Amino acid sequence: MNAPQTPPALETGVPTFLPPEWLHVDREITCREGGKAHEKTVTAIALAFKAGAEIEPVTVALLNGRWTLIDGLHRYEAFMRARDPDSETGDGIAVVSIGKLKDVHEARWRAGQMNWTGKRNLTRREKREVFRRYVNACQHRKGGKRRGPLKGYREIAKELPGVSKSTIHNWMRADFPSVADAIAKDADKASDAGGHRDWKAEDLASKAARYRDDLLSLAVDAAGTKAAREAAEAVIWKLTGEAPRRMPVRAPGYGYDFS
Structure with a gap:
């Protein structure tokens, strides 16, 4: 070749x-x-x-x-x-x-940026697509950094001229609810990867992990471990609406291996 x-x-x-x-x-x-x-x-x-x-x-x-x-x-x-x-x-x-x-x-x-004010105006649907690209490229964060502070809606609207602040807010709420929640809560403390994951989902996932650990710590034999795993999985489903990415397994020595 x-x-x-x-x-x-x-x-x-x-x-x-x-x-x-x-x-x-x-x-x-x-x-x-x-x-x-x-x-x-x-x-x-x-x-x-x-x-x-x-x-x-x-x-x-x-x-x-x-x-x-x-x-x-x-x-x-x-x-x-x-x-x-x-x-x-x-x-x-x-x-x-x-x-x-x-x-x-x-x-x-x-x-999208080059076409925003191009010779042939974008349709409203095309502008909505450019907005999504704006967020996916982390332009909604200062410096375009994945963990940078979030910008406010007024600042975002200035960077996407011709679309009102209220429209930007509505688009963000509909397309990136996690980002909208982060902006509403505390822009300076948003530190997840790009701001695309919901703040609430982060909190629930943390709680689910703690409950899972507590349940597994109570198991003393194979049957107990199996029951604890099933209960822990049910907790994660209940809290996050998602299946656990990987259930912990008993590791040699002390405790559990959550890698």
Whole structure:
């Protein structure tokens, strides 16, 4: 098997041309609903390409070792439609790089951010999707850090202009109730991974673990251990609504092994 080729180097912020075979298009990253471009817009841009017009470069980023389209789905599709498939000149699509991104969540958010005030306005449903990307990329936390302090709704609304604070609150409550609970409780003390897990769920899970430990500590033989396990599992289901990820087992020596 041949080793994968290294993608061509692109200088960040400098427009250049990239052969389309080096450009990965993930429609889950593009901001348009269903990953679909607007047909009339693609047709108009394709005609401009064929007429020799200079078109704004698409935005790309290095994601998982591949140059990935971040912004410019309509321009990309128009270019592919307008280019001569029999051309031997190796023509490339005009691109500008924003550098390397850490993961797909950041890529999806950057795509949404660029489209938020784009030339073709987003629909309300598309804006809702961008909001979800905003939270999944931890932009609802100061510094974009997974354990950073949470922002308030007024601050979030300023970063997503055109959507009211009350709408942001309603979206957060509907889509990320755990984050909404954390903001309502104490933004400075929210320290879970990204704020996506409900504060109440964290508290209940902790209680369930303590009850489980207490029940298992009472078991003195195999039958007692089995009964205690079943009772502990029932407690976890009752408190959290979830099956325990792993039940503890008797470990050699003192106590139980909860690893």
